Amino acid sequence: MNPRRKVLDLSAKPLSTWCRDRLEELLGDVSMLVHRETPSTDKALLDSAADSILAWLRDRLGEPAELVRHEHAEHGDLLEVTYAGATADPVLLVGHYDTVWPAGTVDRWPFAVREDGTATGPGIYDMKTGLVTGVWALLALREAGLPCPAVRFMFNGDEELGSPVSRPHIERAAPACLATLVLEPGVGWDVKAERKGVGIFTITTSGVEAHSGNDPAGGASAIHALADIIHRITREADLDRGTSINVGTIGGGTARNVIAGEATCLIDVRVGEQAEADRIDAVFADLTAADPRVQVRVEGRWSRPPMRLTPVSRKLFELADDVAASVRAPLEPISVGGGSDANFVSALGLPVLDGLGASGEGAHALHEHVVVDRIPDRVALVAGILTRLAEERPE
Template identity: 55%
Template sequence: MTIDEWSRQALPAMLDDIRTLVEVETHSHDKAALRRGLAALRDLAAERLGPPAEETRHDGGRYGDVLELRYPGTAPGEVLLLGHYDTVWPTGTLVDWPFAIEDGTMTGPGVFDMKTGLVQAIWAVRGLRGLGLPHPGVRLLFNGDEEIGSPVSRPHVEAASEGTLASLVFEASLRGALKTSRKGVGLFDVTVTGVEAHAGLDPAAGANAIHALAGLVTRIAAGGAPERGTTVNVGLISGGTGRNVAAGLATCGVDVRVSDFAEMTRIDALFAGLEADDPRVTVSVTGEWNRPPMTPNPPSQRLFKEAQAVATAQGWTLEEAAVGGASDGNFISALGLPVLDGIGAVGDGAHARHEHVLVDHIPERTALTIGLVSALA
């Protein structure tokens, strides 16, 4: 039996497993839901793969825990299969948006980002073993805080990727293409503190923080440089206590995306140099670079060529793409290690109500992983 034939025969059971995971909601900020979701994921892996040779669970605190499962191979080395089980969808979303499959399209909260990918990773390991293919050892790592920047899981992801032959990230693809380049992400908050005063009785006594922030927003937004791959978005703004009060406090939240490490330094200097025209007004900036850029390093480029060769041997063409979103693959790439992202589902609508997966592509993506991991042996 070929890898493709095996994967297509497995599709009905894979769809059942995807339904199981989607119907256990896992919002990033709902610890109880994350605990239930990880239990369902662990049980699913154990059912399909048997007990792991090694199991490690890292406490996520108020976020989702990190689970690592290791299965031995028949050849030296190890491959990391990485995926997050948290979603952006608040608990209760399933009530008016249930899991469904119709006309070859599968929908439901988190089905594309990225519960289909989790199932594909598990079934790829099952396929390697069931088909008797040579393969390195496999480490599955599931984290529950990716959608909020992986504040707890980052060191575990980085540690798990060290010394591996490859790291495969089961985030959704871009219309089938692997994501070999991703932008780095910076999340910053600008706080402006002024002097409150009555807007009618004593306007000169006030130093309006909102007015000052309005001027700074223009300067912040001008820091974007699309020609360099840098975008700056002021997505949140708040302040003031009343129409007739010179605002004493105003804040804005800023999302920065960069393709080049040098741009991080330039943006840092931009924020460090923010000052208001009125000397009575103070400006402070908090936040950090949540993820570095993911740029194609030589080991990753070689790994992509290997994946292309596997796809060609299976009868289809694999392409690569650069995207603006970030993932845990950014951390691994920044270490200079081989990583491929977008191994997961084919579909569209991440973080949107039209989130969906094209069912016919699930066997193909699973077969790609089976073939690639075996080739690494």
């Protein structure tokens, strides 16, 4: 047996059993967060929830060694809360408290534990149970008397909007940390080792209006030009390389019998590697309309770079896999199409692992739920990774 696996076995009660014995209390924390509604665009609700989260952290873990609330006038604040431990450098635990669900959703869809062994409620899977998992992992290590590194929580309220406020803070903090663990939902028991880069772009075409019957040659249709451009750019998708291009919305024109003066479309691009992002950038830069009277404007950005399983992240995954085998079963490094704050850390060349939060399904959907019986094991997994990181640093 690997002697390091004894770390979990040495406690009087295995960590997952300790959590299972307190499952009702743990679920109470999940319920509390679910009922603090946090739509990404409702600043008042986000601020109220942030107040509750800080009070909850103090109640569960005591007064932190350092607390910084990065306030923003429009978006949810970033809570940066550090607890001292056995290491000088902390481990960074990242999670978001904002959700896609509008205010009032919880009134008709409250937190509930169902007979099939799942718990449901808006944001429970993505990702409020993940926040509870991280906090209870630290609590479990303290109760078990196991080695624990310093831990820095970064809980942000703008992730569903692309993390415009929190991204620079995460990129600032990560290099000074032993590793970054992101508490987004897992995939079954497995974790997310790779994520696609995400690009959000708007293409606007501006033409010349004219009467479609009396002066068809005098106009230059922005809609016709945009249709041609959409056909061109969607052909650049390459699923074998992990590149998808989706035109999600389109609009323009003023009336049936008017040659359209303007048209727009909103495009979602996903890439598996930076080279593909560069290729798509070049495609957008060269876009022109066949009719020279139509102007083409491309706006947007890559909101998240691709997350790859780099050598340093692979070593972190192997450490997590070793822990997972002693808790429940070995892990698979899953690659997914969605982006998260883990993408930012990976792009810096730093060790990061994602999907350490809840097991379940239904992110952003009405069937959103978590598997209750898996929560204690998830807490034990994160706790086990932390206690290992207190002893060794991934190279």
